[in-house]
Amino acid sequence: MIEMNTAKIRRESMRWYILLTLNNARPVDPHEALVLSTIQGIYPDATQHEVRRELDYLSDRSLVTLDKQPSGIWVCGLTHYGVDIAEYTIPCNPGIARPAQGV
Secondary structure (H helix, E strand, C coil): CHHHHHHHHHHHHHHHHHHHHHHHHCCCCCEHHHHHHHHHHHCCCCCHHHHHHHHHHHHHCCCEEEEECCCCCEEEEECHHHHHHHCCCCCCCCCCCCCCCCC
């Protein structure tokens, strides 16, 4: 049970850090390597597959854009909803570990 909770915390925190990374990169939509490098600064054992899985989740929620290029790389950016979540303009639904505002 504790292991499952740890995995959930990691996933949801990673989603928040991805949103922050993309928000700080604006107006440029960065290569996934920038996102992976940033996430590995927090979770050194993070993999490309793990980051792609969370990017895909955020894309399904219309928070990020993904340009999956034929060469195999992904270029990602924020939608206006993603910016609003990162800037605390709109409420954040469960699934993303956004800290309470002012923390």
